[in-house]
């Protein structure tokens with residue numbers, strides 16, 4: 477089987493991490509101690525340190541068979557911490573986030589859903605050697621056929637500071653050059669095997685041609701030196717699931733766009749594992765474990781837990797980070813009369829878990845997180861407005877709710893044509909417009925709405 481590699485630019489990655497976009501890592505120093513605020517993380521110092529130590533174990537390849545359980549009340553930043561672990565592992569490391577109940581609602585078996593989530597969380601860096609022609613365009617000459625019909629032909633002259641060469645052009649290359657609007661003075665690279673043309677910039681020698689001020693001009697650069705033909709190693713970062721889907725006859729890569737990948741045959745996965753293993757042995761690819769975050773893990777059932785137990789042992793396993801806010805509860809799907817278990821997780825899986833406790837945020841921490849979010853959303857706020865938001869976060873017990881009010885308050889400020897930063901009145905307006913959970917529940921209770929609370 478000739479294994480196809482998906483091109484990362486072709487693939488739509490839908491990651492639900494917009495609200496966590498300010499997080500860039502665990503914010504630890506060289507001794508793995510947490511700084512008060514760093515890389516977008518605030519507080520949770522002992523949890524961050526513990527997560528950092530686990531990441532070190534992963535980097536040393538010593539995490540097989542183990543997983544992390546983050547235990548703490550809602551809104552303590554469990555997702556944020558799991559994402560920070562992924563980012564500490566590397567910039568192109570996959571992060572997959574899943575709420576346990578999702579595995580029951582997809583149009584596939586729950587173990588297949590988990591398997592796909594596992595494979596989405598394993599990154600493969602594929603190295604490819606490409607031959608390039610890179611230099612400055614001296615001249616493009618296009619010859620129309622004398623008869624007026626038939627394909628166009630032409631020549632392109634390219635140079636570096638050390639050499640100059642003329643290459644023949646076929647009609648396809650002529651079209652690509654026209655499409656990319658390549659002209660003399662441009663610095664380009666051409667992939668020899670695919671013919672892909674990339675415009676890198678424009679030669680300094682041509683800087684005078686574009687002296688019109690106020691227009692966003694091209695990027696000027698020096699004419700390259702050395703040989704025109706060079707070899708370069710490019711790295712494609714993909715995940716195992718993407719390779720599975722693209723090589724699965726019944727799915728094809730279009731399924732990656734719709735997300736409707738259906739079930740994938742075990743034989744396809746076995747072949748991919750084999751092929752990726754070969755690439756790894758040949759030094760062509762590197763397998764990098766990413767992070768699979770499973771929120772509300774107590775919602776999984778025994779069948780899912782036994783799948784996890786087995787999958788954690790496999791050679792290709794991501795870092796599994798589970799989260800729960802439950803104490804002792806029943807394991808779902810266990811036989812009648814089954815014993816209660818800590819966090820609703822069966823004891824055999826519990827034994828494999830490293831448990832990290834998450835503490836509720838202090839007011840100062842809530843304020844710091846909200847300030848980071850305002851910064852991230854490029855919303856300027858007065859200190860008093862930030863204080864008001866902090867109070868809302870503390871009183872409603874929902875940092876997420878308070879964070880959501882940032883953009884609404886900013887909108888309110890624009891509506892009143894405010895010239896300065898977002899102020900308390902805008903926060904109040906946003907708070908009045910959009911209810912938090914406890915206000916909406918008490919409203920429904922007062923008006924006779926049905927409820928289970």
Ligand SMILES: Nc1ncnc2c1ncn2[C@@H]1O[C@H](COP(=O)(O)OP(=O)(O)OP(=O)(O)O)[C@@H](O)[C@H]1O
Nearest residue numbers: 495496516517518550551552553554555556875876
């Ligand atoms: N310790 C933290 N440092 C930085 N940002 C945080 C921290 N904790 C939470 N946040 C951010 O605060 C916002 C609200 O988070 P929320 O409390 O919903 O976090 P979460 O990670 O989804 O929590 P949980 O999974 O525990 O419910 C998010 O943008 C999140 O990234």
